[in-house]
Amino acid sequence: MTHDLVAVLHPLLTAEASAEAYASGSEPDDLEQAVWVRLLERLETDGPPGDPQRWLRRAVRAEARRSRRTRRRERPYGLEPVDYGRPGPEQLVLTAARYRALRDAVRRLPGRCPRLLEALLSPKDLTYREIAGELGISQGSLGPERSRCLGCLRRLLAPEVAAREVRG
Numbered sequence: 449m450t451h452d453l454v455a456v457l458h459p460l461l462t463a464e465a466s467a468e469a470y471a472s473g474s475e476p477d478d479l480e481q482a483v484w485v486r487l488l489e490r491l492e493t494d495g496p497p498g499d500p501q502r503w504l505r506r507a508v509r510a511e512a513r514r515s516r517r518t519r520r521r522e523r524p525y526g527l528e529p530v531d532y533g534r535p536g537p538e539q540l541v542l543t544a545a546r547y548r549a550l551r552d553a554v555r556r557l558p559g560r561c562p563r564l565l566e567a568l569l570s571p572k573d574l575t576y577r578e579i580a581g582e583l584g585i586s587q588g589s590l591g592p593e594r595s596r597c598l599g600c601l602r603r604l605l606a607p608e609v610a611a612r613e614v615r616g
Contacts, residue, residue, distance in 0.1 A: 453487075453496055453500060456500065457487075457500055457501070457504050460501060460504055460505075461480055461483055461484075461504055461508065462476070462480065464504065464505055464508040465477075465479040465480045465483070465508055468508050468509060468511075468512040469512070471512065471516075472511075472512035472513070472515040472516045472519075473515065473516060473519050474512070474515040474519070478515070479508060479511050479512060479515070482511040482514075482515075483504065483507045483508055483511055486507050486511070487504075487507070490503075549605075550569075550605075551569075553601060553604050553605050554566060554569070554601065556604060557597060557600050557601060557604065558600065560583060560585075560593065560597075561596075561597035561600055561601070563582075563583055564579070564583060564590075564593060564594060564597050565594075565597055565598075565601065567579045567582060567583065568594065576590050576591075
């Protein structure tokens, strides 16, 4: 009985939902699904409708009206769109921990390396001339000194980076 009713109503429901969907601002499939749910609820409580085609047309129009009302009342949550490009709180904490580990390693370096790398990491974005003047060395020796200090830093950080790396 129910299978026959569904088979008879399916083409009519598809046509009615397609006709009403545009005006209600919803998808035809959404209207169809809502009407099928309504029909199942009705079959469970009251049995099949006396005039199924008439009932179906009314149900489609009622669902379209409900969809229009809902669409008018719905408002977006925020005024600004979500920025997925910005890092979340977890990423900010991890980044801060990495910078702390880097600064601690720089402080453990030998000789002039801590001062040189602090100057290079400075938010002031100093030029080589300014760094050389601040450290009291020639600008020409700054490049080789920087390379030596970065090599020391790499060797110092290698065991820490290898220990933290997830393997497998």
